[in-house]
Amino acid sequence: MTGGPLDDLDEQQREAATALRGPVAVLAGAGTGKTRVITRRIAHGVNTGTYSPGRVMAVTFTAKAAGEMRGRLRALGIEGVSARTFHAAALAQLNYFWPTIAGSPAPAVVDNKVRLLAHAADGIGMAPDVATLRDVAAQIEWRKVTMRSIEQYAQARPEGAGRLGLERVLDLQRAYERLKDERRQMDFEDVLLACAGMLEAEPRVARAVHEQYRHFTVDEFQDVSPLQHRLLELWLGGRRDLCVVGDASQTIYSFAGADARFLLEFDSRYDDARVVQLLRNYRSEQPILDAANELMRDRPGALRLVAATEGRPPQADAGVPVTTVTAFEDDADEARAVASRIMAQQKQGIALRDIAVLYRSHSQSAELLRALTDAGIATTVLGGRRYFDLPEVRQAVMALRGASVAPVAGGLVDAVRDVLRSLGLTDEPPAAGGAVRDAWEARAALLQLAEEAPEGTTLRAFTDDLAARARAHDEPALSTVTLSTLHAAKGLEWPHVHMVGLAEGLLPISYAQTFDAVDEERRLAYVGITRAARTLSLTWARGSRERHPSRFLREIGTRILQTERGSAPSAGGNRIGRSRNATSPRARPQPSR
CATH class of the missing domain: 3.40.50.300 (P-loop containing nucleotide triphosphate hydrolases)
Incomplete structure (x- = not known):
């Protein structure tokens, strides 16, 4: 620099x-x-x-x-x-000081809390299902990071977990702590404690x-x-x-x-x-920021963002609406429409890596994956297997490491291309989507990394860099559409974002019943909106349960969001009014500060 x-x-x-x-x-x-x-x-x-x-x-x-x-x-x-x-x-401080204090190495860190909980449950004659074990694991984490004892936890969380009542949850947590101590182990929260x-x-x-x-x-x-x-x-x-x-x-x-x-x-x-x-936002177009600002208006700590004119490419898609909201009859219609819009964006020259589809919960991804695969659109689900853990990537890295032992004729790119071709990489991607296309994209990303490497990089240095990337979870951007939950999308950004499921019961999610819980859902919607740089598409589907549009859409309002009619929406299904929902957190008076 x-x-x-x-x-x-x-x-x-x-x-x-x-x-x-x-x-x-x-x-x-x-x-x-x-x-x-x-x-x-x-x-x-x-x-x-x-x-x-x-x-x-x-x-x-x-x-x-x-x-x-x-x-x-x-x-x-x-x-x-x-x-x-x-x-x-x-952990570094514990490992350094523990031997001098206790005369022995620090306890090992538990690699799988749910598995240890299952062993603890078996030891006290319980056999909860995996989902319940995960809920108990999450409650143990919450108890420890909020610095509560098991007794204090019982007063704060009396509802139990899964099909287990409170007393059985307490028994399981105590058994978990005993087993952990017997095995001389710490969990992640114990490291901080x-x-x-x-x-x-x-x-x-x-x-x-x-x-x-x-x-x-x-x-x-x-x-x-x-x-x-x-x-x-x-x-x-x-x-x-x-x-x-x-x-x-x-x-x-x-x-x-x-x-x-x-x-x-x-x-x-x-x-x-x-x-x-x-307050100067270097990512998003102002209409996107207007939607985000309106959603968070009057909330504690909310910042009103203004788009910076410098540091961002000009809006090339002149005449294309920046923010839209569309209603559909059902989830399948919504997913097919998103796939169709992505196909249109691809035809306009937009790279698939510049597009993301965001949703509230993992269960919403199945319909989207089906529609995108049917359309031949390559996808990556964020939060799935890490890139460097994919079998085809592990195989390719091992082959590249092996090739680096002998002298390499030609430059780095040619050497990497030759190795990847021997493993099945073709010049053009497979026509169909699915696993074959996903594997092609994973190998092609390695070739792109080689093309982006500094001039003079050797194959050995390149493979060393791949190993360093794997350790740091520094993963390359694949030429695929990203599917992600809103939680997993935090900290990331894409030029074009499609947010789906903007309906009551999905966002905010059905179990968000209290003021604070709905407010958390509002912030989640804000995170999703602010991932978008150039265009933002918000959609919802009525579905068999006759959903209603999310209160968050009503609060942002038609002044900011351009409404569009999806495939055969119900009468009035995409009218986004300015009225406030009485259960919305914004309806609650805020104390003066």
Whole structure:
């Protein structure tokens, strides 16, 4: 990179990147460049001598996000910063200090909580089904990240799990903890609990950690749980060099213990906190942002985003509606219509990798997959098997590694192409969709990575890079349409997004009955809308249960969304009015602050 880390930042981003000391909160709306700000701020701190790289800890929530942060820092010439997830940082500290405290290695981490729960259930004469075991596992995670004992959990969650009543759930949780202790294992939540306990009980460990890390940055701060926040406080040890970055409107993991109050009340916790808002969105067209802004109007912490005119390609599809909403008779009609629209986009020259179909729950994907496969459209389901775990990719990487041992004639691209051809890669994709097309796309992505490699890259260096990508979950973009739940889509973006199932009972989902639960669904819809850059299609289907359009569509309204008529919609089925639903969270008066 040429120039300094503050080059090409806008005024708001520069203000955040130059606030190097003391408590700082960066309220970063979707598409406003928060990762750029985080990494530029750290680079600026190092370059000015304010930070020593080895004493900076940057914490985020996924290994992929941590890997991206490290990559951006390397591109800025910054090495030695600890960019990790909460769990990775805590586990590293446990593994380092535990032997000196206990005289033995730290306990192993449970690799499958549901399997261990099944063994615990068998030990006490229970045989719950897998779905119930998953529910109990989720409740154990919630209990621990909210720092509740089993007795406190019983008071907060008296409903039980699956077909198990509360007492049986408590018996199973106690059996799980006993078995885990007998096997000398920790689960993921125990890693955080044990690290926090170690810092509280061992002053010399706390002193060593405080000496090592002086400056902290926490990304996605709206997703911090009470346990993570407690661990962060122990890492800080009363010091104040903390920068938090987040967006309350993207809090979509409250069910798992995330608590946006830590972000919303940051300036109350630190009365001298500097708060910077990032409002210039470099991703989306303004009509998309208008829909997002209207959906979140008057919600706590909501930021009104404005499309930046610089830094984004011009809208090439002049005359094409940016945001539309369409009603259909049933889910099959809706899925076929989405497939037809994607075919039309493909004919316009839009790459399939630039298109996503988003939905609330996994069960909605089956109809969509059927329609897209029938249309011959290659798809990738986000949250399925990881790219580097696909059999055809593993086979190809092994073959490439084997070929790299001997001298290679020609350049990298030719060598990779020859290996992939021997495994079945053809110059043109198969005409049909399905598994054969998926395998072709997976191999073709490896060839594209070779084509994008720096000039002079050897085949051995290329295979080393593939191994590094696999470890960092840095997966290539396939030439396929992405199907994803709204939860899994968080943090991603596509030029063209189709959001399906905008109906009561699907979004908000049927079991969201309380004010807070519906509000979480609203934020989930907001996350989906703000994934779109160029065009946004919102659809819903009446179905056999006579669904109604989502209250979220009514709240956004026809002033922003252009309504279209789908295949034989019911009379009045696609009229999106401005009336407020009495059960909508927005109808509840908000306390003044």
